[in-house]
Amino acid sequence: MKITILCVGKIKEKYFADAIAEYSKRLSRYCKLEIIEVTDEKTPDHASQTEVDQIKAKEGERLLKYTRDDAYKIVLAIQGRRMTSEKFSSYIEQLGVRGVSHIQFFIGGSLGLDDRIIQKADCALSFSDMTFPHQLMRVILLEQIYRGYRIQFGEPYHK
Numbered sequence: 001m002k003i004t005i006l007c008v009g010k011i012k013e014k015y016f017a018d019a020i021a022e023y024s025k026r027l028s029r030y031c032k033l034e035i036i037e038v039t040d041e042k043t044p045d046h047a048s049q050t051e052v053d054q055i056k057a058k059e060g061e062r063l064l065k066y067t068r069d070d071a072y073k074i075v076l077a078i079q080g081r082r083m084t085s086e087k088f089s090s091y092i093e094q095l096g097v098r099g100v101s102h103i104q105f106f107i108g109g110s111l112g113l114d115d116r117i118i119q120k121a122d123c124a125l126s127f128s129d130m131t132f133p134h135q136l137m138r139v140i141l142l143e144q145i146y147r148g149y150r151i152q153f154g155e156p157y158h159k
């Protein structure tokens, strides 16, 4: 399986970069992982709704260049569908059984994802009602993909 994580914004903190590097190394046993970062726009303080929409549209345009018609697209969204780690593991496994060979995950920037990306998605996935910063979200997603593979292959991993 090829897994692409498309993200708006760069990783600025070393501790996040270290965690991403660690999970990327661990995942190399299970899938072909690719991480694509697109540039985020500066958000003015007290941005109007029009400015917010314009910023999201620009970031969305950058993400759209990388969307692949043949990939199964999962957007990370607070209002999305919730699953346990076990369910997430079997969901990814079942996609493979159905012949999906490429999954694209999308993580928005500080203002969230452009509607055009959300509309293209096959699934919207929520990790809770809480809002996580995009840098941390990338780490959490990688950990859950790793956990999912460990569950799928019946390999021990701390509960």
Ligand SMILES: C[S@@+](CC[C@H](N)C(=O)[O-])C[C@H]1O[C@@H](n2cnc3c(N)ncnc32)[C@H](O)[C@@H]1O
Pocket: 075, 076, 077, 078, 106, 107, 108, 109, 110, 111, 112, 113, 125, 126, 127, 128, 129, 130, 131, 132, 133, 134, 137
């Ligand atoms: C700082 S959040 C953006 C918050 C923005 N107000 C929104 O509603 O999307 C950055 C990105 O992280 C992801 N994210 C943050 N919290 C999440 C959660 N609980 N579940 C799923 N994705 C989340 C989403 O992709 C979001 O676009």
